[in-house]
Amino acid sequence: MNAESNLIPVLNIDEEEVNRQMQICNACRYCEGFCAVFPAMTQRLEFGKADIHYLANLCHNCGACLHACQYAAPHEFEVNIPKSMAKVRLKTYTDYAWPQKLGGLYQRNGLTLALSSALGLGLFLVLTLLIQGSLFSKIEGGDFYQIFPHNTLVTMFGSVFIFSILALVLGVVRFWRQVAPREKLQQEHAPVLMQVGEAALTLKYLDGGHGQGCNNEDDAYTLARRRFHHLTFYGFMLCLSATSVATLYHYFMGWEAPYPIFSLPVMLGIIGGLGLLVGPAGLLYLNYKRHPEHGDQAQRPMDRAFIVLLFMISLTGLLLLGFRESTLMPLMLALHLGFVMAFFLTMPYSKFGHGFYRCAALFKFYLETLKDNKSKR
C-alpha cells in the first residue's frame, strides 16, 4: 500500500454538504423505500470521499426525497439530497474523466457541446462543398457513399468512437477503483450483473419505490420522465443497432447501402429515430418544467445541450432519409454527420457518461446487498 492511500482524503465543500445531510438522513431514514441510496446509506456510519462519490452516482435525481423531507428548507437543516448529490456527481465526472485534463470540459458543458457541434457541422459542410462543389445536388438512389466513401466514414467515425468509448471506460474504471478498491469480478457476480442490467434497463429507481414514478414539477409522482428516458435510451440503442446491422451487411454480406425502406437497418433507424425524437423532446419539456430545487441548476445547460444534441441527431437522420432522393441530400448528410461527430467527440465529456457511472454505482450497490444478505444468513 502506498503512503497516499493511508491518508483520509479531505472532503471538498460539496462533498462535505453530502456528508452533513447523510448524517441527518441516517438518523431519520424515512426515505428508505424510494431508491437504492438510502439502503446503501444505512450500511454506513461515516461517509468518506469514496462513499460520497458512490452515493452521488447511485442517486437518480428523482426528487422524491426532497418533497418528502421534513428537513427541507425552510427548515434550518436545509436537506436537499438530489441537489447535493448532483453537485458531487458532476465533480466525479470531471475528476475521473480520462485524460484528466479534458474533465474540465464538464465545467462548461453547454459550451463544450455547442462548440463541438459547430466543429462537426463546419467540418462536414466544408468537406461536402470541397468534394461535391455544392450542398445541393441530386444523387441517384440516394447513395451517400458517392459523397463520402464508406471507408472514409468508417475511418473517421470508427476512430473517434473507439477513442471515446475507451476514454469513457477508463474514466469509469478510475471511478470504480476509488469506490470499490478491492472488488474483482467473479463468477458469482453474474446474477448481480443481471440485477444491474434490470435496474438500468427499466430505470427501476425512477419508479419512486411504489411504481408511480418520480417527481418533476411538484410533489406529484409521474412516470413521464421514465417513459421519455426509455424512448430516448431505446431509440438511441435502435439507431446504434441500425448502424451496426448496416456495417455487418456491408462487410459480411456484401450488401451496400443505401438500403430500401423495408430493410432491417432502415426500419431500425426509423423506429429508433422516432424514439430519439420524441424521447428527448419530452425530456426537454420536463427539464424546463422541473422544480427549481431538484438537482443542480448550474447543470441544466449540460443536460439541455445533451438532450438537444440527441434530438438533432435524430431529426437530421430522419430528414436525410426523407430527402435522400432529392437535391437536399448532401446538405442533410453533412448536418447529420456533423451532429453525430459532435456526439461521438464529446461522449466521454458530456452527460452521456451518466449511464456508465450510474451502472457502476448500481453494480456496487448490488454487490453490497449480496454481501449483506450473506452475512445475515
Next chain:
Amino acid sequence: MIDVLIIGGGNAALCAALMACEAGASVLLLEASPREWRGGNSQHTRNLRCMHDAPQDVLVDAYPEEEYWQDLLKVTGGKTNEELARLVIRESSSCRDWMRQHGVHFQPPLSGALHVARTNAFFMGGGKALVNAYYRSAEQLGVQIRYDVPVEDLEIRDGRFVAALVPEREVNGTRLAAERIEAKSCVLASGGFESNRDWLREAWGMNERGEYPSDNFLIRGTRFNKGTLLKRMLSLGADSIGDPTQAHMVAIDARAPLYDGGICTRIDCVSLGVVVNNEGKRFYDEGEDFWPKRYAIWGRLVAQQPGQIGYSIIDSKAVGNFMPPVFPGNKADSFEQLADQLGLPRETFVRTIQEYNKACRPGSFNHTELDDCVTEGIIPAKTHWARPIDTPPFYGYALRPGVTFTYLGLKTDKTAAVHFADQPSKNLFVAGEMMAGNVLGMGYTAGVGMSIGTAFGRIAGRNAALSSLGRSPA
C-alpha cells in the same frame, strides 16, 4: 356559505376534509402555517399502528384487536375509553385502502425499527409524503385550502358552531384584514398546545430550584400548535379530557432545534452506557428495559434534573450498536477531557464513571435481549447491559426533554362531537391530537397517534358533512 369548515392542516384535518368532500359537502380547510410548513406534527410521523388478523401487504403475522386493546390498556394504565379505543382499533384495520386511494404508500419497517414490523405500517417517505398526498387529493377533489390562516376564536351559540374568527395579520409583508368565516358545520383538528411556551410554563410551573423547567424543553414537532382553539373551547365551556400538566416527552439531542427537530434528533445509546446530570451524577437505571420501551420516560427524567439536561456517556464498544445520532457526539480519550468538553464537574464525573465501572459484574452482553450484565452495590443500579466504560475514545451526548405532544383535549364520543356540559354539539366535531386524550389519557405506543387521528378525522369529516346536510351523525 361553505358546508364544512376544517380548522387545522395535519393528518386529522386532512382525513376529515377528504371524508366530508366524499360525502358531498363543500369543504374549506384553514391551516395556520404557511404552505411550506403545512402538516403540523403529522409531517414528522412515520407509521400507523394497525390491527390485522392475518399478514397484510407490509404487515407480518397478526395483531388482533384484543392484543392491540391490551397494549393500549397497559400503556395508558387504564386511562382510556374502551368503546372509543376499540373503534380506533377496528378502523385501523380497514382504513389503509382508503389511505392508498388518496395516494399514501406503505412500506415495510425501516431498518432500525424492525421491532414494530408486526404492529406498524410505515409510510413510504414518512409523514410529509402522506400529508403531501392528502393535500394533492384534497385539491383534486375540490377542497378549498387556505394557508397562513390561524383561527383565533370561534363563535358558538347554544352549543352550535356559527363562525370562525381570524385576526388581522401580516403574511409576507402584506397586511390581511380580520375575517369571520361561517360554515354549516366545523371540525376542529388543530393539534395540542406543545408549542405554546406560556402555557407550558403554566402547566409545568416552577420547581424547587426556582427554575421554570419548560423553558428548557425542545418541541419535536411543529411551531404552530399553540393550543389557541383548545384554550378558547375550554373557556367557552367545552368538556375537557386529559391531564393539562402532562405531555409526552422523550430525551433528545440538546442541540436539536427549538421546533421541528422531529425523529432524527433522538439519542439511542442511553441503554448502552450511563447517563449523568450536570452535577456529574447518575440518576436512573439506564438498562431497565429495551430502549423503545423506555425512551419516553427519559424525557421526564431529564426534565427533573437541574438545568433540565442530562449526558449520555458511552465508550467505543457501543459505537455501531445504535441508530446513528444526527450530530456527532463529544469525543475524548479520557474521562477528564470528556468532563471538560461537556462542562461537567471533573471529579464527580470521573468518580461516577469509576464507581460504575467497578460495580459492573461480568456477564454475557447481548443488546437484543434483557441480558445478565448488571451492576452491584451502586445506586441507582443498572440492571441490564452494564459494561464498564473503559475503551476510549469516549463519547458524550447532551440530552434535553423533547415534547412530542400534550395530553389535554376535548371530550368526545363515538360521533366525534364536541361536548358542552355532557351534551354533544350538533355541528361541531373534533379530531386528532385535540381529542386523543379520550383514547390515550397517558403514555404512548408507537403509531397510535396516527391511528386515532385517522379514525376520528374520518368520523368527524363524515359527520360534519351529514350535519351540514341537516342529517344526524352516524
